[in-house]
Amino acid sequence: MSEFKIFNTSSYPLKELDNNSIDAIATDPPYGISYQNNYWDKDLPKREIWENSFRVLKPGAFAVVFSSIRLMHRLMVDLEDSGFTIKDVLFWSYLNGMPKSRDVALDIDKELGVNSKVVGKYNYVQGYKKDGATNYYAGKEKLKYEPASELGIKYKGAGLGLKPAYEPIILIQKPIEKGLNVAQNIIKYGVGALNFEETRIPYANGETKVGHNPHPKGRVPANIIRTESHNDGYDKFFLVPKVRQKKEDFNSHPTLKPVELMFHLVKLISFENQTILDPFMGSGSTGLACLKLKRKFIGYELDKDYFSIAERRLTIEKNKLDNSLF
Numbered sequence: 001m002s003e004f005k006i007f008n009t010s011s012y013p014l015k016e017l018d019n020n021s022i023d024a025i026a027t028d029p030p031y032g033i034s035y036q037n038n039y040w041d042k043d044l045p046k047r048e049i050w051e052n053s054f055r056v057l058k059p060g061a062f063a064v065v066f067s068s069i070r071l072m073h074r075l076m077v078d079l080e081d082s083g084f085t086i087k088d089v090l091f092w093s094y095l096n097g098m099p100k101s102r103d104v105a106l107d108i109d110k111e112l113g114v115n116s117k118v119v120g121k122y123n124y125v126q127g128y129k130k131d132g133a134t135n136y137y138a139g140k141e142k143l144k145y146e147p148a149s150e151l152g153i154k155y156k157g158a159g160l161g162l163k164p165a166y167e168p169i170i171l172i173q174k175p176i177e178k179g180l181n182v183a184q185n186i187i188k189y190g191v192g193a194l195n196f197e198e199t200r201i202p203y204a205n206g207e208t209k210v211g212h213n214p215h216p217k218g219r220v221p222a223n224i225i226r227t228e229s230h231n232d233g234y235d236k237f238f239l240v241p242k243v244r245q246k247k248e249d250f251n252s253h254p255t256l257k258p259v260e261l262m263f264h265l266v267k268l269i270s271f272e273n274q275t276i277l278d279p280f281m282g283s284g285s286t287g288l289a290c291l292k293l294k295r296k297f298i299g300y301e302l303d304k305d306y307f308s309i310a311e312r313r314l315t316i317e318k319n320k321l322d323n324s325l326f
């Protein structure tokens, strides 16, 4: 039977959970960058949540925590100061990130009181229609400008930010129990090693041998996860496409993560029948992956509407899975 327990309260105290009771954490917390002006993304979570995450995890347990590039360092310090060992930073890399920038040259014209030159018109489009990626919302016609001042012309084309092409995912571990080695820790707590058997990257078609003793299931997963093949012959990385917002009718969460990505991460840090916690579950993508992978799920979400979306998604999935058993 698929199992989940979810709470519509702040996760910070994690008071419903016992010490050393959770096998792994997979979470996508607020990034603290006011993404799309979301009220819950103004600050990074308080350190209290990481201290309590440390308390409830079993010794040797792993966690994956999504982060923004800009504030990853602060989050990592919080995690380390809460007792975790930083093991790695996975890169979820993609090609379709949009640079956040503005035309500095036109701003220079404005500051200098020079009228920029109108050189044409263009159709401004933003977002997709739900029924197909090629079906754009009707665009708005806008004027196209070029700088006219001497300094503006010098700075033509200059920008403020690079095209974002990855999201970091911090891999951490609660240290194994003092006095035990990894094997003894696994015997006592059932955690302490990553699950490569379920996450190996299959060899490319026709590729027969890699290394001296090739594993039949493929390579050990790398710390890069891509959204699509980068045309470099074959792909040694796990591929997960990005999801469009509002892909599912009733799911309006603005920072929805693909369930396939959560699949890979949940498999990597846990084994069947273990219990996974997501203290910032949003619309429940981690939970869906857990149910499909025969892991138990515990989730927290403070926002009432997001909580209802997660509850609905998880209930539909649980019914589907439970019915398929009969």
Ligand SMILES: C[S@@+](CC[C@H](N)C(=O)[O-])C[C@H]1O[C@@H](n2cnc3c(N)ncnc32)[C@H](O)[C@@H]1O
Residues within 6 Å of the ligand: 009, 010, 011, 012, 028, 029, 030, 031, 040, 253, 255, 256, 257, 258, 279, 280, 281, 282, 283, 284, 285, 286, 300, 301, 302, 303, 306
């Ligand atoms: C980045 S979103 C997670 C989105 C999720 N990965 C998904 O696929 O839907 C972070 C979530 O944390 C929630 N949140 C913020 N502070 C919280 C708190 N103290 N306790 C529980 N949830 C919180 C926000 O409401 C938001 O939905």
